[in-house]
Amino acid sequence: MQELKPGVLGNIVARLPLPPGSALSLWQNPDLFKKIYFSKFPGYYDTMDAGFMDEEGFLYIMSRSDDVINVAGHRLSSGALEESVLQHAAVVDCAVVGLEDKLKGVVPLALCVLKNGVRRSSEISGEIVKLVRDTVGPVAALRKVLFVRALPKTRSGKIPRSALGDLVNGKPYKISPTIEDPDVFAEIEHEVGRALRSQGR
Incomplete structure (x- = not known):
């Protein structure tokens, strides 16, 4: 394990x-507690969050560590990419997941919900790609934008990025019982299949 330079995204440990008042175990399962929180970084508690420190030592929590996309060795926060996409005036909701790529390992794929009355177009897609490039940088390598009717969300409003990541890569995915509209998964699967087939994937 190594400490990263300011501004570089990494795991927060x-x-x-740990200080007094910290959790000491999981209910009747101390072995699982040790495995989940202490095995990945021996001598440290893994918060399972990803973030970075600035030059002054302030810590910025960007997302859960399993929401980090590794693009050709560069660790990118799904949350930061989504913030950039949501700056586009036509986009009302967005989820960014990793799409497997032969050259880079994984590339970001933006699943976007457009505002009512806005029609899907390659022009909007191009503007979103440029926006991410300008705000995050060329390292983001966002090339693919897919427009969908809605995104699956839990009752608390969370997007199941892990399940969406499996879906876009053609892997089996699990739909949580807390998802408000499970039919959205089938719609996205149809859109992903159609879009990637047209691109020869």
């Missing part, structure tokens, strides 16, 4: 021992 806390050196042991």
Whole structure:
């Protein structure tokens, strides 16, 4: 494990021992507690969050660590990419997931919901790609934008990025019982299949 330079996204961990008041175990399962929070970074508690420190030592939490996309060795926060996409006036909701790529390993794929009355177009797609490039940088490598009717969300409003990532890569995915509209998965699967087939994937 190594400490990263300011501004570089990485895992947020806390050196042991933990302060008083911290959780000491999982209910009747201390082995699982140790495996989940202490095995990946020995001597540290894994918060399972990703973020970075600025030059002054302030910590910025960007997303859950499993929401980080590794593009050709560059770790990118799905949350940061989504913030950029949502700056476009036509986009009302968005989820960015990793799409497997032969050259880069994984590339970001933006699933976007447009505002009512806005028609899908390659022009809007191009504007979104440029917006991400200008705000995040060329390292973001966002090339693919897919417009969908809606995104699946839990009752608390969370987007199941892990399940969406499996879906776009043609892997089996699990629909949580807390998803408000499970039919959205089938709609997205249809759109993804159609879009990627047209691109020869």
